[in-house]
Amino acid sequence: MEKKRRRVFTRTHWPLPAEQPSADETQVDNGSAECAAPGVMDASQVRDGALSCQTDTRTLAKDSPELFILETERLHLSTPTWGLDSEVSLRWQKCAEIVPDLNANAASSARSKSHPEAIDVCVSHIEVERTERRYEEARACIHHVADIVAPVPALQRRLASMLGSSAPAFRYASADALMRRGLLFGRALATKADILYGCMASVDEEQLLLQVLAAFICSHIIRAQAHEHHHDVELAQRANASIVDDDWDQYRDRGLNRARTLLLAPTRHVAYAFIHAMLACLEPRQVGNAQRFEDEFGPSSDDGTVSEEPTSLIVPPVEPSPDPGTDTPRARHWRSRPRDYRATFKGNIDDDFRLGIRLARRSVHFFADFLDSDIIIASPLGLQRVLDDPDKGGPDSGAADPLSSIEIAAILRAHVILMQNWDYALQLFQEAVNRMPTHIPKKTDFSRVEQRFLDGNAAAYRQDIILSAFDAPQMHAWFRVARPDGLQNVSGTLKILGTRYPGVLSDLIPVIEHTKADHPRVRVRHVFRRVAVPNVGISDPLGQSTTTFTSAQVEELRFQEFSQSWLPKVVKSTQTHILLCIPSYFDFVRVRNLFRKYAEKSVFPPSAIRYAACSEYTKPQDISRHRLAFFEGRVRFLLITERFHFYRRYRLRGARSVFFYSVPQYAPFYTEIVESLEASESSFRQAYTLFVLPNDALALHRIIGSRNFSYTATNLLRREFEFSAVEEPRP
């Protein structure tokens, strides 16, 4: 252990933290060595446990006085790893650490229901051995979140006090549990590996992570600046030092351009939250353009949307007591929206912005020129628009030059960016970030540019951080495809993910208005149909074999299943009021064209195939026309996309059955859309979902829950699964 510590400190120049072998490490060591600790099970037993989800690890974790339980052989499903051209495969990964869930208690008490499974968090293992070693090193020397900024003592002090004092403000999770997650995140940051944090449950947690991230970024910049300054002084003292000296390489300390950090945020409000976290850490004496920043990024004063703080990003939350102070119609309307909607659309929701921030010793300057900024924070759209600006002459104009030397890139609220335009963000990173500049930077001393920037390997040393409420396949693929020339982070990838979900099927609010009094319970059939993909399955749990199907081919199979099997059957049946939810807009267009073709060619009788389509691009008046037609039964099908629901959140009244073309990424959307089913006396309500296993595994897992999912994923002979959530009659 001593050896490990030394290695860490020579690498990062951190001061030694309070030195005592902490209890959790001893625990861990004992556990792995003797297999005697309560949290560690025999390997085969654990594997079975994970599959059948007879999980007692959570209770064990709770019993254990220490933070982490090291489970050496625990395998878990649910992380499809995507290849370069989105080749799909399902792989099993080891988990290193389990942090007990923080919302489980609160959520279950609020719902007066206890979920047998908890949402665990795990650090999923990393292909690069170095990452593992570094993580162990970080674990050995970071015992408090604030330790990650230990090289800058002032920052450390402020971060520690801030986290200490704000603890009572966390309303819906115990501060203790939150701190464990923060610590996990902090240690992950210290490894310099790419990080996917895919389990932000609440606004509180996001706030904490932003705080940690802001402190980390500030300390990175401050340290780098101090380093440069130190070298400047040293060179000034050495009279004839120059680039021809043999020891010159030690003075290489900067990038081709000044900016070291790039943050992507979906809306101005998120950027605002991050910057406030940063200011709280820095406590600068001077803030340049502060008023303009408040005006352009802060919430407007008459905005009803901020009257109350939503706490949940995505997980169905605990309902807070209503705030009596803001009982205006607007505030009432706002409060009627789902909580994750309120979290997303709070404050200034402009999604076209970019901001350069310059840091100096005790001052911060907003709206700095990009070439003069240390931090660039922008929305993907806003940045893309600068790069594509025809006035500046397109891609060779040097608009991307400031992004040439990014060392830390973070994507905040990636789950919202997923609903905006993920491809913009990806394209931006592939084409503009860490590229050689097209013009010679005027202020950079070329003789002191670090070797990795000269060699064009900067992207391999960049740390990408994705903060998201859930993990999507695109986010997993990010670390393999976001760098040019097939480079990957030399420090590997670390993913912090939820491993077990309760599912959302039982979150349905029972709507029983139209049923007879003697039928106090309403049953919804949730049918999930697997699209058969040859050779894809869990036949090889250890992931030795991968399939050769690309995701495009898999999507093709899904479309075949839909157009040849499901659609003709439904059209010929007597069902009406069919709500057809097609999460991806591309699939939506494809299906709509299919409907259009059928209508034009009169394949089916016109009344049987009559449809209306609402996407995020449909005009409001058209939407209301379509909704009315659907409610009145003048159209048989209503086609919607996931993004349409994300932006509008309409209750689509009149639906008698719901069909999901693929599984929606936002698990609550499944519930919200299914809730639009009206009970009818003749037939029970049904939600029918097509899924393809590797592609939809993550989303499906979140919707049906771990117990059902492990059953679904392992049962390769069955293709149709039905789960029902039966509301017990209330006493």
Add this chain to the structure above:
Amino acid sequence: MVGAETLEPAAHSTPTGTQTFASLGICPVLCEACRLLNYHEPTPIQREAIPAALAGKDVVGLAQTGSGKTAAFALPILQFLLGDPRPYFALVLSPTRELAFQISEQFLALGSEIGVRVATLVGGMDMVSQAVALAKRPHVLVGTPGRIVDHLTATKGFTLKHVRVLVLDEADRLLNMDFEEELDQILAALPRTETDNASTSVRRTYLFSATMTSQVAKLQRASLRPKETVRVEVSAKYTTVETLVQHYLFVPDKYKDCYLTFLIEELVGRHSCIVFSDTQSSAQRLALMLRNLGYGAVCIHGGMSQPNRLSALNQFKSGERHILVATDVASRGLDIPLVDYVINYDIPPHGKDYIHRVGRTARAGRAGRALNLVSQYDVELFQRVEKLIGRRLEALPNVKQEHVLLLLDRVSEAARLAVQEMREEKLVLHAAARKRRGAASSSNARRRKAP
């Protein structure tokens, strides 16, 4: 330059009587590098210049075209580097970009064994990648004066303070008026020789050319150290090599194109050939015309973009096209091993240029032919050339005007088409430029309208 590359095998089978590189003081590693490049024995200029350079003198080297001048300064520089491998050791200036590339290739070829790093700084190429190359601490900088001055002003952290050897290749061209301003700036950025004389770090200067200016004032601008300078001349002033057969052909200006085609048809055939003309547009026109007549012709002139220039040159070097129509941008230094003919479509206004032009052929001991088309307007110029090289040329025998004029219809049609193509290209370019300007102004207007 390629020096002994193409010497007859017989020449190196009897090395005992002649000098070797080793006997000139070149160390074994570099001798091995020379052997790998098939340089078996030093050429006269190398024999004279290398010992002088190794002794720390300034060298003014004057030798015929194609006699291995590049290796004559590259080898001593590499040997110095071997003893004291310091970055930014040597700066080599060349008047043209192509020559600069060729020199750096030569350095890399000779120095690959010892791991020499070379940065090539020429115009028309990406500044940033050159700046990056500079930051990687190259040992040798090769470049054209204009771009080096650009880097001195634009690239922070780039300095010439540590240069120990300055080489001016094609020195007379670099020292004349065209490069005066740039050269002054570069010399100002270099360490001064006078003050450093006492110290160990003396800046040495090598001047190489086939023709040399005699004006002492000009040479002093290159800050040679008069006492330390060795003048190496291996040939009488301004001569062309013995293996070169030169002829002229007196032609009416009206039928120049026709005669050119005739010569290419009758004499050149499938051999490789460089046609020199005086202006860019005439070079372009001739290349298009020859292409219309079905010959593989490419053209190279200073008005083309650098990548185009390089690709044209490479096409010619690789034998893909066998006719190169060029302006004087290709007249100096370029080493293309197999040029059989040089045709002067226009007689050069400066006699020295003639020597450099015909120096593209008959290199390194091989045979070559030069043909000059002399029209009624060129007589005086041609006589000047004859005076400079000190001999009278003979007329090309067996050319009858009635034979030549049989081609007239085809040639004048091809020439007409060529002119038309050039006009169209120009129109397209203008339209594109107009469009760009229009788009920029209209989007500006749009932006102004926005709130």
